[in-house]
Amino acid sequence: MHFFRLFFRCFIFVVLTILTQIGGMAYLLSLFATRVMGMSRFSARILVFLLFYAAATFLANMAAPAFGRVPLSCFAGEGDKMMVRSALYCALNRNYVTPRMRDLVAALSEDMDEKFPGTTTVVLDGNFPFIDGFPLLPHLSHADGRKLDIAFYYKDADGYFVDGVTRSPIGYFAFEQPRAGDEQPCEGRKDIITTRWNFDWLQPFFPSYRIEEQRTGFALQWLSTVGAKQFGLEKIFVEPHLRNALAASGETIRFQGCRAARHDDHIHIQVR
Template identity: 70%
Template sequence: MLLLRRFCQFLIFVALTILTQIGGVAYLLALLATRVLGKRRLAATFGLFILFYAAMAVTANFVAPTFGRVLLSCIPGERGSVFVKSPIYCLLNRNYVTPPMRDLVTALAEDLDREFPGTATVALDGNFPFWDGFPLLPHLSHDDGKKLDLAFYYKTADGDFLNGATRSPIGYFAFEEPAAGDEQPCKGRKDVITTRWNFAWLQPFFPAYGIEEQRTAFALRWLSTEGVERFGLDKIFLEPHIKNALGLSSDTIRFQGCRAARHDDHIHIQIR
């Protein structure tokens, strides 16, 4: 029985570490504290875990810069701001980037707001606060603070711009399906090992918003020009049918490959 309990605790430690980077340590501290205090109940362990995790998450804000990371806010700010879409990304410590990446997306948000007043720029997954090489699953490359996902800019079916909105509550998995005649480099492939999930069953649950072409195209052109020249942007990942539909031709905007996640629900950017 003791062995089973220890195995379950190990699994919880691994899961919390994978999900949050710091959660596993907070869980171990909670287990140690309950033993010292003589309290072995689940409620006590859970309460102490929340306490330790909250303290470590706040501390991470101040320690992360020593690892070359800063956080992006999950709270919408004033006009021309960039914010992380869902509070869950902040709760899971997935909203950290390097200072150059923060400067890049801040400049993008400011320039886009000057072109289209009142426009907010929405970020999605960034990176964890500590250590290069620590994976941010399910992403294949978000492990050094130099990668960030951005949401598309959306409009209603009537063409009205939806500021700060996304089709999906978390910004992912609401795909812009290609038409029959669009470029589809992965059509017909049946890869066994892949993160290119389609989630066809989920699509009917998302609202029928469309990409707001002017703002999205402006952002991508800015990233592939100003972003490259001023901030060292290296790559933008986007599905070919979105690139073609927006009339974009920059070589910086690339297809990510058929085993990586689809990029017709968001924009992936990375710097050198």
């Protein structure tokens, strides 16, 4: 029984650390606190953990700049032109980037709204607050604060732009499927070890929004020109069929490879 309890606690520690980076440590501290205070009720233990986790998240916001990272705010105001897609990203500490990346996405969102008034730029996964090389699963490269995913801009079934909305509730896995004749470098491959998941069973559950071509195309072109020149952007990952459809060009626009996740549900950017 004792061994099972120890194994279970180790498992919880590992899972929380993988998911949030700081959650495992908050869990250990909560175990110590509840033992000292003699708390045995499950609800009390959960509450203590949540308090420790909230405190750790707050302290991470304060301490991250010392490690070269800053949080993107999940509390967008009325006048803000950029928003994190879901508070879940902040709750899991996945909203951290370098100051250069923060400045880049802020400038992109301002220029997008100037070009297309009433446009909000939606961002997705960034990085954890601490330690270069700590993996942000399931991503292969979000481990140093220099990477950020940006959602596509969408229009509804009638062709009208929908602001601050994505097809997927979290911004991922709602793919823009290539058409017959489109460039598909991974067609026919059957890699065993891969994160290029298609989730065909999931696609019918998403609304019938489609990419808003003008805004998404402008964003890609802005990133490959202004972003590269002024903010040190060095890589943009997007699927070839979308790059072609949006007439986006530039040496920074690349294909991520066939073992990495699909990039026809979001745009991945990276700065130096």
